[in-house]
Amino acid sequence: MNMEDTDLESTREFLDLWVKTYETTFGKISEIPTIGPMREKSEKMSKGLPLFFGLYSTWMDTVTDFQAISIEAMKRMNTKTISMEGKTGVENYKELYNVWMESYTETFKEFLKSGHFSSDMGKFMSNFLDVQKYSRDMLEENFLKPSNLPTKSDIDELNKELYYLKKQVKELSGKVNAVRE
Numbered sequence: 001m002n003m004e005d006t007d008l009e010s011t012r013e014f015l016d017l018w019v020k021t022y023e024t025t026f027g028k029i030s031e032i033p034t035i036g037p038m039r040e041k042s043e044k045m046s047k048g049l050p051l052f053f054g055l056y057s058t059w060m061d062t063v064t065d066f067q068a069i070s071i072e073a074m075k076r077m078n079t080k081t082i083s084m085e086g087k088t089g090v091e092n093y094k095e096l097y098n099v100w101m102e103s104y105t106e107t108f109k110e111f112l113k114s115g116h117f118s119s120d121m122g123k124f125m126s127n128f129l130d131v132q133k134y135s136r137d138m139l140e141e142n143f144l145k146p147s148n149l150p151t152k153s154d155i156d157e158l159n160k161e162l163y164y165l166k167k168q169v170k171e172l173s174g175k176v177n178a179v180r181e
Contacts, residue, residue, distance in 0.1 A: 011067060015060050022053055044138070051134050055127040062120050065111075073107035 080099045084092060111117055140151040150158075 011064050015057075015064060018060075019057055022057075041141075044141070048131075048134050048138065051127070051131045055124075055131045058120070058124045058127045062124055065116070065120060069107060069111045073104045076107055077103035 077100050080103060081096060084096060084099075136152060140153065143149075144151045
């Protein structure tokens, strides 16, 4: 077993251990039912921790995959450059650069076209959008509403009402013009 494989395995082992630790500690805490006058707010806030954890965990998975792809690209480059050992000169450095670019480009293209990459990006974006929605809801509820500032929901509602009013004005204008003629 070579050093690159060991480093990659240790990264994956660390990530798995970290996920298990979270699930047995904070993961359990966020499942505890809340009581008291702030029950509803506490329940909403406790739902955020698993969302943030899911996003971070998915991100770490993606980083680990890119680490594996980088190592694979490096291995491919090393295989192609064995015949160049000991040679110097501008042409050899240009050739080394071209081999490096070709190896990395091929490896990353293969990875980016794979279903694994698409699946990872889908999970990541889903988790990201969940966290974004949660953060927006918490911002509205805990800062904007108490400060009497308009929320996204308020603005969306106003835009909807404005759209319907414009539509009615246009229809009535058409009827008025039709009657005049």
